[in-house]
Amino acid sequence: MSVEPKLKRFKQNVLSKYQIYNSIFMTLPFDTITKTGVLLPLFHETCQKGFAKGEDPTTIVDTFFKKYQARRTKESQINLLFRFIQYIERQVVLFDAIEDAAFPIINNMEGLGTLRNLKETANSENRLQELKDYLEEFKVRIVLTAHPTQFYPGSVLGIITDLTEAIKENNLSEISNLFGQLGKTPFFKREKPTPYDEAISLIWYLENVFYASFGEIYNYIQQNIYDDGKKHNEIINVGFWPGGDRDGNPFVKPDTTLKVAKKLKQAILKKYYQDLKSLRRRLTFRDVEERVIRLETIMYNYSLDPYSTDGITYKELIKELLSIRNHIVKEHQSLYVSQINNLINRIHIFGYHFATLDIRQDSRIHHAVFTTVIDHLIEKGSGYFPKNYHDLTEAEQIDILSKANDDIDDLSVFDDEMVVNTLKTIKCIKDIQANNGEKGANRYIISNNQTALNVMQLFSMLKMIAFKDNLTVDVVPLFETITDLENAPAVMEQLYSNPAYRAHVAKRGNKQTIMLGFSDGTKDGGYLMANWGIFKAKELLTEMSRKYDITAIFFDGRGGPPARGGGKTHNFYASLGPTIEDKEVQLTIQGQTISSNFGTLESSQYNLEQLISSGLFNRFGKNKIPLSQEDRAVMNDLAETSYQTYKNFKSHPMFIPYLERMSTLKYYAKTNIGSRPSKRGSSDSLVFSDLRAIPFVGSWSQLKQNVPGFFGVGTAIKAYEDRGELNKVIRLYNNSKFFKTLLDNSMMSLTKSFFDLTKYMAKDKEFGAFWTIIYEEYLTTKRLLLKVSGYTELMENEPSGKASIEVRESIVLPLLTIQQYALKKIQDLNKAEVKDEEQLEIFEKIVTRSLFGNINASRNSA
Structure with a gap:
């Protein structure tokens, strides 16, 4: 079967369809000025011709009104401009929906960078076992952030989803209705969303896209690469920032964090309930049906009250499903076993947390909070903090912090709201772990991290406020500016050399997550230096971590456009070479990147597979040769x-x-x-x-x-x-x-x-x-x-x-x-x-x- 070139497929399935549907869209009377749809193409043409002649925007707009709308009053002209804006916003939505609908046709879902292609390559090169071994330790984590680069309200996202489906089916009457709905749905928000609103809008993607696409990918790996029915490394997981990212956002309070964590658990329990409900229609066998009904009922009640003590533990749920599966294999010819496996796989990936809620705060805030805490402890007569603590050198302070074991149970002794909220957030992490499992919230990111002291201040606060001698949280420094990136290896060596911190990393599996920020790096140092600065920092941090038998896990704060570390992201991961640790790929996904790269099942699955393959490419590809000295x-x-x-x-x-x-x-x-x-x-x-x-x-x-x-x-x-x-x-x-x-x-x-x-x-x-x-x-x-x-x-x-x-x-x-x-x-x-x-x-x-x-x-x- 011959496949048309990608550009030809784009022209046939996107461009031609857009022209057809846009012509229908432009004739719909959305407003009192029915001529808007007729006038916009004329204005568009005036713009094109005007810029070609070297005219400025003012001349172009004035020319248009003089030529086509000379009788309009000034007020009427302004109204028309607002109508144009409304129409164009909706044309963009139409194009989004058409591109989404054509995604699996434009992109080869089994081609280069997909799991099928990866498996076939490993087979043909006789490296399937090597692939299996690597998949046992490799992970991709995409972290959803609420950074505001997405201007669609939830109602419009829903229309895009429905429009995409209608376009796939060429359902003209439904498309026409959705155009009508689109014309009357506001695109702008009269009030700022709360952090909880942002969390809810992103949980929509977890429920409607990631639950299915993550599951499909894991099922494929389980069935086609391992093919043994055993439990393996989950490979893909998702992180979550809304409700936990306090950096520069005074509206994220401890209550917000707890509320979002509860909503995440409730959302995943509902998905399990829905899957059990579907299973019940299939597993109608004796000795099986009543067991599935029992689980379905428990899960339904549990999803209504996710913190109820009458629920079922994660381990009990898995154990019961495995028992049902084994019984069906033994007694019922393995009927519908793949559906049970699919649910078990999803529970393995998402647990009771759905997504890991990251906490993030700026080091300068921590320093101010920490100073208040220390002053209180000194005043109280702490055995660890001497009165001259603030006058000590950084090394002396770090030494004290690594041993400090004070208890700070009563937060009412502090008056400052920022201090109380920061300390309460630490307590929240422990509460979330108790309710959603450790993966519910187990990372604390320090943005604007400049020194080892920044890390040790948080390290000791976590222990003194909530975790004592059992710290089940990764402390993640975020290095952003060019200077901070250059200093990062020395900062990490200072931490690795500290016996208390080194012992903590050992307890966390000898892995240290280090976050590197592209956005502020580019703002600070320009495009080439930001990217090269991060590349070099990763090399040096890899070398430094290996020296201490620690695996560095790099977490990239990437934005959507190339200027913020985006662009064709998977190509970056496929190009790192042997000098950079590649056990995990972790990156932030934000704003329009979520809807454009992961907004549909097909695009989500395709782009996740590209990320998985790009990480593995370093192992399997021909990229083992580091840069030569001349090229460097x-x-x-x-x-x-x-x-x-x-x-x-x-x-x-x-x-x-x-x-x-x-x-x-x-x-x-x-x-x-x-x-x-x-x-x-x-x-x-x-x-x-x-x-x-x-x-x-x-x-x-x-x-x-x-x-x-x-x-x-x-x-x-x-x-x-x-x-x-x-x-x-x-x-x-x-x-x-x-x-x-x-x-x-x-x-x-x-x-x-x-x-x-x-x-x-x-x-x-x-x-x-x-x-x-x-x-x-x-x-x-x-x-x-x-x-x-x-x-x-x-x-x-x-x-x-x-x-x-x-x-x-x-x-x-x-x-x-x-x-x-x-x-x-x-x-x-x-x-x-x-x-x-x-x-x-x-x-x-x-x-x-x-x-x-x-x-x-x-x-x-x-």
């Missing part, structure tokens, strides 16, 4: 040059003013998409270190300038071109899959850039020169990436991905034009002698509303 030197030099270029750019006097006044940065806080504040500090003026990575990267994306995904890359490569040594960079590109993946992902950032949109800024007296710096770096990077890769156009190796981006960028072109038009109006209104507050409010509303569609359209940034 080039990579290092490129990263350093790019870092310097980015640092100079970041310290340009116009950098902050440009973001503040020419971008959408300050409007992120008004979108009500996430529960946490959009910046860390409380000062009115914009301070770079307070900026969160998401609005920072997002603002460049809205400008269609994607600076964090390429700035400095072109200048770094040009230095080699100027010296006549470009061949060294080309050799590195051909030799290193890691470097190739970096440049390929940077090409994605360039593909999504569109400088014609903001070309008018070049004439701006204040910001013209600054805009030109960005544009010239874009041109240099684009030219040299094509030269190094040998491509004639960007993303030449990924034609279907490029085509998808082009359609999405085309859909939002009118939206971007409206946004820039509104931003320019705001600038002019702010310069006026008398401010028209009413007009200002209207245009600010346009900017905020246009953020939604632009971000949602970028879902394939993941």
Whole structure:
């Protein structure tokens, strides 16, 4: 059977369908202005022609109204722009649904990177036993975070799901009804979601997608690779941040954490009940039926009250199901054994916790809390903490902390809310472990971790508040900035050299999880340096950990777009080589990455299999050769040059003013998409270190300038071109899959850039020169990436991905034009002698509303 090329499949199954369904969608009368659907294509055409002629957004909008809508009042024009925004938002949803429906046709579900392909490769190379052995210790953990890069409310996500199914079946009447529903469903949130709301929306994915896809993957491995019916390593698991991630989010309280943990347990018990209910219809045999009914009844009641003492323990449930299975094998010809196995496998993966709730807090908060706790203990006359504790050296403090064994049972002695909440959260972990099992919550992540003292402060607090001599929690330092990454190996050696901490790691299986943050790394050091800095840190941390007989487990804080460590993520894991520990792949999945990469059963299964295979590729692939010294030197030099270029750019006097006044940065806080504040500090003026990575990267994306995904890359490569040594960079590109993946992902950032949109800024007296710096770096990077890769156009190796981006960028072109038009109006209104507050409010509303569609359209940034 011949398979059409991927691009052809995309054109037939996505592009053609979009054109057909969009034409139906545009004729539906959603509102009083029935002409919106007719006028939008004309506006779209005006935008395309206008930018081709070098016109600015203001001229384009004015031209459109003059040519097609000359009789409209100013108020009526504004209303039409709002209608355009609403239509375009819904066009993006339509395209999402069509792409989701076509996913299994566009992507080869049994091709390269899938488990079937992995098994066949191992078979043909006579390495099946090696594969089995490796699967016994290998794990993939995806950690769902509530970071606000997803602008769809739950009701719209539901419509996308239903629309996807209707499109698969070509059910025109249902599609038409869903279009109608879509037209009348609000896309924006009038109030910020609470952290609990965020948790509920992500639990939807656990129940409706991951429960099935994780189960299918595990079943496949169990049946087709092991084929022995025995219990094996669970291989895949899921982590969860909403309700536990307190970093920068004052709204996550200890009660929130407990409430989310309870909801997670309740959700998984309901899934087991539903599976038992289905089993009951099949297992109607004597000596079996009543046992299944009994389990079903227990599980139903237990799901209503997950903390009831009348439930059934995890071990009892597994034991009873195994007993039923064995009885059926013996007495009933193994009828429906595979369905029982499927349930046992899911219970093995998800336990009574469903997802492991991670706790996270900033080291600076810990330090403040810890200081209060120590002062209290000193005042009380602790046997461990001397009165001059705060004057001691870091090493002396660590020594005391490793031995401290005070009990702090009564939290009412503390007045400060932050102190009480931090300490209560530690108690919560123990409560969750008692109710959901140890995997319910067994990791505490310290963001902005800079020293070994940061880790030991938390280590001792965990013991003194709740765990005493039996600490069943992993302490996970998170290294983010370039400096912190460089210091990380020394920090870990200090910890490994501490007998108390080393003993704790031994009790945790001689494994140490270390988190590395891409988002803040890129914000701090630019694209190449952030990625190379993390690569080098992983090498040194691997070497350091092995020296102490410890396995380093790397947990990557990756965002959706390449600028935040995303892009084709599995390619990174397949490119690490032998110098980096590869027993586990752990990464954060957030915002639109969840819905775009894991939003449907097919995409979830496919992308999980790609991650599993990429981790195993290091073992099985031809990637055993580390970078040569020459290639390393080039990579290092490129990263350093790019870092310097980015640092100079970041310290340009116009950098902050440009973001503040020419971008959408300050409007992120008004979108009500996430529960946490959009910046860390409380000062009115914009301070770079307070900026969160998401609005920072997002603002460049809205400008269609994607600076964090390429700035400095072109200048770094040009230095080699100027010296006549470009061949060294080309050799590195051909030799290193890691470097190739970096440049390929940077090409994605360039593909999504569109400088014609903001070309008018070049004439701006204040910001013209600054805009030109960005544009010239874009041109240099684009030219040299094509030269190094040998491509004639960007993303030449990924034609279907490029085509998808082009359609999405085309859909939002009118939206971007409206946004820039509104931003320019705001600038002019702010310069006026008398401010028209009413007009200002209207245009600010346009900017905020246009953020939604632009971000949602970028879902394939993941």
